[in-house]
Amino acid sequence: MVQPASENARRLAALISDELKISIESANSDEKSADKSADSNIESADSMTVLTKRQEQILTIMEDGREYTTEAIAGIIGLKGPRTRQLMNELVELGKVESLGTTKDRRYRKK
Numbered sequence: 001m002v003q004p005a006s007e008n009a010r011r012l013a014a015l016i017s018d019e020l021k022i023s024i025e026s027a028n029s030d031e032k033s034a035d036k037s038a039d040s041n042i043e044s045a046d047s048m049t050v051l052t053k054r055q056e057q058i059l060t061i062m063e064d065g066r067e068y069t070t071e072a073i074a075g076i077i078g079l080k081g082p083r084t085r086q087l088m089n090e091l092v093e094l095g096k097v098e099s100l101g102t103t104k105d106r107r108y109r110k111k
Helices: 005-047 053-061 070-077 081-093
Strands: 097-100 107-110
Touching: 053 070, 053 081, 070 081, 081 097, 081 107
Parallel strands: none
Antiparallel strands: 097 107
């Protein structure tokens, strides 16, 4: 028996609606999974950062909560100011140390 067009249209609409719900749920699940994966990759990349011996030396001598000038660190580790400044900028970029103040009065603190 052939069903009226309106009945076929209702069934088709119901099927499309169900498929659309499944697609939306799948997309939301994929998005959450992608977010978790991205967060995990960021954490992995951070933990895989390899520091140079000098960077490790600087982090070892720096006490938590204490602020240091480039000159003070240079004097402790026996390097010249420009090289020490370069190492400190690298540590800032790696998120190991925070930079405080302006160029002339810049200080560094271990995170």
